[in-house]
Amino acid sequence: MRFVLAVLTALLAISSPLRAEQLPQPTGRPILEISGAIGRTNAPGKAVFDLAMLESLGLQELVTTTPWTEGEQRFSGVDPRALLRAVEARGSELEARALDDYRVVVPIADFERFPVLLATRRDGRPMAIRERGPLWLVYPWATHPETGDQPYRGRAIWQLRSIVVR
Amino acid sequence: MDRRRLGIVTLAALSFLAALGSGALGLRQKRDLDLSTVLHAGWFASRTEAHLLRFLTVLERYVARGEPDRESFLERVEVLLLAVQRLVREPDGARIMADPVLAELGFEVERRLKELEPALALLRSGDESAYQNVRRRLEAVEEPLADLVARSYDAFLDAAASADQISATLRSGLISSLGLAAFSGVLLAWLLAKAVGEARNARKQADRAAFAAREAESSLRTLVDALPVAVTAVDEQGRLLLVNRHATELTGVAEADAIGRAASETGLPAVFTQTEPPDDRGFRECTLEAPDGSRRHLIATARHVIRADGSLARRVHIALDVTERRNAEERLRHLAEHDPLTGLANRSRFGTLLDSALAQPGARVALHLLDLDGFKEVNDSLGHPVGDRLLLAVAGRLVRAAGPGAVIARLGGDEFAVLQNDTEAPEAARALADRLVASLSQPIVLPEGRLRVGASVGIALAPEHGRDVDELLRHADIALYRAKELARGSIVLFSTELAAAQVFRHRLAGALELALQRGSLTLRFQPILRLQDDRLVSREALLRWPDVQSPHSVSAAQLVSVAEETGLIVPLTEWVLRAACRQARSWLALGRPCPVAVNISMTPPVVERLETMVEAALEKTGLPPHLLELEVTEGVLIRNFEQTTRVLERLRRLGVRTALDDFGTGYSALAYLQRFPLDKLKIDRQFTNELGSGPTALAIVDAIVRLGHALGLSIVAEGVERPDQLELLRHVGCDEAQGFLLGEPADAEDILRRSATDPSPVPAPTRPRRMATLGFASS
Numbered sequence: 001m002r003f004v005l006a007v008l009t010a011l012l013a014i015s016s017p018l019r020a021e022q023l024p025q026p027t028g029r030p031i032l033e034i035s036g037a038i039g040r041t042n043a044p045g046k047a048v049f050d051l052a053m054l055e056s057l058g059l060q061e062l063v064t065t066t067p068w069t070e071g072e073q074r075f076s077g078v079d080p081r082a083l084l085r086a087v088e089a090r091g092s093e094l095e096a097r098a099l100d101d102y103r104v105v106v107p108i109a110d111f112e113r114f115p116v117l118l119a120t121r122r123d124g125r126p127m128a129i130r131e132r133g134p135l136w137l138v139y140p141w142a143t144h145p146e147t148g149d150q151p152y153r154g155r156a157i158w159q160l161r162s163i164v165v166r
Numbered sequence: 167m168d169r170r171r172l173g174i175v176t177l178a179a180l181s182f183l184a185a186l187g188s189g190a191l192g193l194r195q196k197r198d199l200d201l202s203t204v205l206h207a208g209w210f211a212s213r214t215e216a217h218l219l220r221f222l223t224v225l226e227r228y229v230a231r232g233e234p235d236r237e238s239f240l241e242r243v244e245v246l247l248l249a250v251q252r253l254v255r256e257p258d259g260a261r262i263m264a265d266p267v268l269a270e271l272g273f274e275v276e277r278r279l280k281e282l283e284p285a286l287a288l289l290r291s292g293d294e295s296a297y298q299n300v301r302r303r304l305e306a307v308e309e310p311l312a313d314l315v316a317r318s319y320d321a322f323l324d325a326a327a328s329a330d331q332i333s334a335t336l337r338s339g340l341i342s343s344l345g346l347a348a349f350s351g352v353l354l355a356w357l358l359a360k361a362v363g364e365a366r367n368a369r370k371q372a373d374r375a376a377f378a379a380r381e382a383e384s385s386l387r388t389l390v391d392a393l394p395v396a397v398t399a400v401d402e403q404g405r406l407l408l409v410n411r412h413a414t415e416l417t418g419v420a421e422a423d424a425i426g427r428a429a430s431e432t433g434l435p436a437v438f439t440q441t442e443p444p445d446d447r448g449f450r451e452c453t454l455e456a457p458d459g460s461r462r463h464l465i466a467t468a469r470h471v472i473r474a475d476g477s478l479a480r481r482v483h484i485a486l487d488v489t490e491r492r493n494a495e496e497r498l499r500h501l502a503e504h505d506p507l508t509g510l511a512n513r514s515r516f517g518t519l520l521d522s523a524l525a526q527p528g529a530r531v532a533l534h535l536l537d538l539d540g541f542k543e544v545n546d547s548l549g550h551p552v553g554d555r556l557l558l559a560v561a562g563r564l565v566r567a568a569g570p571g572a573v574i575a576r577l578g579g580d581e582f583a584v585l586q587n588d589t590e591a592p593e594a595a596r597a598l599a600d601r602l603v604a605s606l607s608q609p610i611v612l613p614e615g616r617l618r619v620g621a622s623v624g625i626a627l628a629p630e631h632g633r634d635v636d637e638l639l640r641h642a643d644i645a646l647y648r649a650k651e652l653a654r655g656s657i658v659l660f661s662t663e664l665a666a667a668q669v670f671r672h673r674l675a676g677a678l679e680l681a682l683q684r685g686s687l688t689l690r691f692q693p694i695l696r697l698q699d700d701r702l703v704s705r706e707a708l709l710r711w712p713d714v715q716s717p718h719s720v721s722a723a724q725l726v727s728v729a730e731e732t733g734l735i736v737p738l739t740e741w742v743l744r745a746a747c748r749q750a751r752s753w754l755a756l757g758r759p760c761p762v763a764v765n766i767s768m769t770p771p772v773v774e775r776l777e778t779m780v781e782a783a784l785e786k787t788g789l790p791p792h793l794l795e796l797e798v799t800e801g802v803l804i805r806n807f808e809q810t811t812r813v814l815e816r817l818r819r820l821g822v823r824t825a826l827d828d829f830g831t832g833y834s835a836l837a838y839l840q841r842f843p844l845d846k847l848k849i850d851r852q853f854t855n856e857l858g859s860g861p862t863a864l865a866i867v868d869a870i871v872r873l874g875h876a877l878g879l880s881i882v883a884e885g886v887e888r889p890d891q892l893e894l895l896r897h898v899g900c901d902e903a904q905g906f907l908l909g910e911p912a913d914a915e916d917i918l919r920r921s922a923t924d925p926s927p928v929p930a931p932t933r934p935r936r937m938a939t940l941g942f943a944s945s
Contacts, residue, residue: 029237067257068252068256068257069256099241099244099245100245100248100249128244129241129244129245129247129248130244130245130247130248130251131248132248158248159245159248
């Protein structure tokens with residue numbers, strides 16, 4: 001899978017006329033802003049993504065229960081590592097902020113330890129804000145129960161709006 | 167001012183801030199630690215409220231200026247929706263929703279938000295006119311949500327380890343942070359004055375010095391104004407040098423008007439001008455009225471700046487506004503002294519109030535103790551949340567009924583107390599008690615339905631019945647006890663006779679225990695005859711009290727209630743069951759089998775062990791189960807209905823028969839009759855007694871017989887004393903009867919002696935069966 005992703009990312013990079021220097025401009029409503037220690041931007045000092053741009057990084061699936069909802073949920077979204085590669089992030093942690101002003105620092109190492117997913121969809125449909133969308137950093141609670149406890153539990157930020165890489 | 171000097175000033179300023187910051191931070195961390203788990207729920211609710219408030223602001227801005235855009239606006243609604251969903255439906259809100267009152271508010275918020283959906287949909291589709299509708303509906307959400315937040319704080323604060331402890335933590339943290347702030351403030355003021363003074367004196371570099379001084383002053387000013395404490399300074403003549411922004415906000419005195427004037431002329435409150443040293447802790451607590459009319463609580467201190475020669479150079483006053491913290495402390499104190507459910511005074515607070523009322527010279531006080539009738543049944547059958555709501559409603563009614571002069575407390579459970587001051591006569595006390603009882607006579611309407619609870623009241627008067635809290639409470643309790651024994655809604659005034667009766671009960675309990683130990687109790691047996699052919703069908707076992715010294719003063723109800731109260735009911739029941747079974751077994755051995763009926767007091771400890779006790783008695787004596795009947799009274803059907811039914815059902819499956827005693831005197835709930843595992847109904851003696859004295863009693867008995875037969879039960883009439891009664895009972899088709907006319911209770915030996923002349927008992931009928939309480943030889 002990682003190989004496929006790498007190829008996808010590479011293809012995307014090639015298809016973009018600005019190549020390594022700039023990301024494409026979002027055409028839809030922006031849902032995520034990444035700033036801080038990043039190498040690629042599409043606005044002054046930051047990289048702005050709409051849903052399509054994010055999902056073009058490659059959709060993966062994660063079926064898991066969550067500590068807040070009942071039953072198994074089928075999430076799809078992007079591998080956060082692919083996203084970080086896409087903006088050429090140079091850092092060890094992410095300061096994530098949500099629409100409801102929740103803030104949390106997520107170590108990038110988490111994404112190596114667990115198959116974390118930056119979910120954009122549940123059951124194939126984009127998630128409404130009231131359903132913890134449009135972006136939810138989903139940990140594999142079902143397969144890695146320790147992620148249901150602190151500190152991981154708090155890192156599963158929903159209604160994610162912006163990320164500062166540092 | 168040189169670089170070094172600026173460096174020192176900066177250092178001082180930083181230390182000032184650091185002191186404040188670290189003090190406050192340390193305090194907050196400590197407090198967070200104490201309260202974190204407790205306040206989580208409250209915090210969570212308040213965050214939800216913050217979402218709403220923020221959202222309302224966004225809405226206002228949109229309506230006024232067309233910004234932010236619609237999408238952002240709708241985004242905020244969505245955030246709010248999730249917050250409420252988490253509160254009401256998800257684990258994070260569970261602690262809040264566990265409280266019935268809060269849960270109701272939570273659901274209300276959710277419901278009102280749902281009503282918002284159609285208007286939101288319109289808005290999404292671009293219909294701008296929907297804004298007004300959205301706003302109106304959102305405002306409707308605000309009220310229950312704010313209520314929820316306020317109440318969740320109240321409800322969960324009291325779960326904190328201890329109110330006193332938190333209070334002490336708050337206070338010590340406050341004082342240490344204020345102390346550090348004061349020290350730094352003095353340092354700052356000193357450096358400020360010195361820097362300005364030196365700059366003025368350095369004439370050679372006048373411009374530079376003036377500039378440096380202005381710089382220093384302005385940066386320090388910014389700092390001082392940013393402080394969350396009120397700071398003022400006066401010179402040695404008492405003229406004001408400084409009034410920071412917070413001090414202006416707090417007092418309404420602007421610095422521009424005050425500088426250079428004597429502090430006393432500026433209208434500054436005394437706390438900012440006082441010259442005498444503060445109390446031994448170095449702090450003074452005071453209150454003042456802020457310009458907005460609110461009352462603020464301050465902790466204040468003053469520090470003197472002394473010259474090298476020892477004279478006073480200037481004085482710095484610092485005051486910290488602790489109103490919010492003080493309010494929190496007061497809430498904690500309130501929680502410590504009040505019942506969290508009803509907000510009434512709790513037992514300890516009531517004791518204090520009663521004590522101080524009694525300490526007044528010539529005090530005339532009435533103490534009312536009030537106990538709800540039937541509360542336990544509500545709690546058991548409908549659950550604690552309903553019980554809690556009922557208690558709240560009861561508290562409200564009692565407060566209204568008692569009027570302004572009285573103090574009302576909830577002592578615990580369903581027990582309330584009312585303190586009535588300046589009671590002129592027992593009549594006044596009775597009048598209040600009447601009002602209290604009457605206030606509960608109307609059913610209480612809850613979402614679960616209309617509930618009827620009554621109350622019994624015991625009254626003790628001071629000084630007649632006691633002069634101290636303990637004595638008065640004890641005597642009111644004796645009166646209440648008596649009231650509970652009488653009927654629902656009884657009011658009893660304490661008297662020495664009551665106290666004597668109480669003493670008697672104590673003695674009785676002792677005697678009963680002794681009798682059980684010594685085995686000096688005996689049973690008597692009263693025959694029950696079949697009316698069809700006057701043949702013996704069974705005998706009811708009745709307890710005979712061996713105390714020859716006071717044979718008349720012990721009633722059946724008294725002995726049973728004493729036994730129930732002291733826990734002797736379990737060994738007593740065990741003894742009666744075994745003795746009755748042994749006797750019935752011996753009749754069987756003599757070839758004259760006759761079922762025995764035992765009265766059982768279905769109190770929880772008995773119900774719990776009944777099955778074991780019955781099985782043991784049958785096994786030990788070898789009595790076949792169908793020769794044992796258990797008689798229970800109606801009251802037990804309402805209490806512990808489920809458990810009682812289960813136990814009796816199992817015993818019945820064993821072959822033991824069950825009867826409902828004293829039918830017609832209690833609730834007589836027909837729904838219960840239908841579901842209760844019964845073989846027999848025993849018509850209360852009161853109806854038998856009135857047979858022949860009018861058509862009503864006959865109609866009732868007739869109806870009971872038909873009803874019982876329709877349900878497949880056989881009917882027994884109790885207390886038959888006259889032949890005409892017997893005739894009427896036969897006439898309406900009553901199956902069996904007992905009473906003095908048909909046979910008095912007799913000792914087993916007498917029965918044996920007479921057995922030769924007795925008619926043979928009929929074989930046990932297949933349908934009828936019976937149950938038991940402790941019966942008495944009074945039948």
